[in-house]
Amino acid sequence: MAVDSALLKDVPYLSELTAQAQEAVKPLFFERSLRRSELAFMEGEPADALYVLMNGVVKVFKTSSNGKEQIISISTPHEVLNDTSIFGGGPNPVSAQAMSPVVLYGIKKDKLEELLRQHPQMSLSIIKLLSERSLKLLSLIEDLSFKHVIGRVGKILLEHTADGGAKQRLTQQEMAAIAGTAREVVARSLKTLEERGVVKIDRHRILITDKSALEEIIMEST
């Protein structure tokens, strides 16, 4: 399906291009829609196209040999999903699954290389995005290595609040897969946070009632 010019300007790689150049590269992109739970791509498979999330929420994760999931990120609109495999070569190091109805914009690997040769200024945006991703991964390593579970769960809550845009929801299983722990441990941590008066669990809603106290718990949990 053809892509929308008005939305194409939100593709992060194209931010350095003029409106005219963005219009010219439009035919290189294609649209792909996913239903909830559908996979955008799978770990271990060859990466043939770069995907940018335009609408919805996508879970990017690794799976261990015994089926345990580690969520690397919960992606929201305008995030690139698989740049490491596209630029680094080799198969997809992660899988990506739709957590809601999703719209992706894609560009085939060879077309992207052609685009980069025509518009080398795009490289700056790509380097910036790859650096940001490295920092996020470092932060994840830091959390998994040094933070106690309660701090990790607290951080997940702060980083995944519903805003005006993508209204994402997280299950306790997904929180566990981000925090690198078991679902039961997340349930206990939420209960502890509620007992300490920083959150209130109101049925399907977790209300952060004392944001600064929660930030303090996150800081102290290392």
Add this chain to the structure above:
Amino acid sequence: MVEMPVIDQSKCNQCGLCITVCKCGAIVLQHDVVTIVETEDCHWCTTCEAVCPTGALTCGFEIVIED
């Protein structure tokens, strides 16, 4: 409309474990298909999600910062 847990029918193997553990009657078997019934009695205990062997049943939380 009451927010309820969600079943992904493509993943559900109709084992019925969720129906067994649900204390409020929110999950029933209708025409041999596990189905969610809207009820305010559901307190989001998430036990149905915990016992689901295929990950078909999810109880998502919306996270909100209180004003």
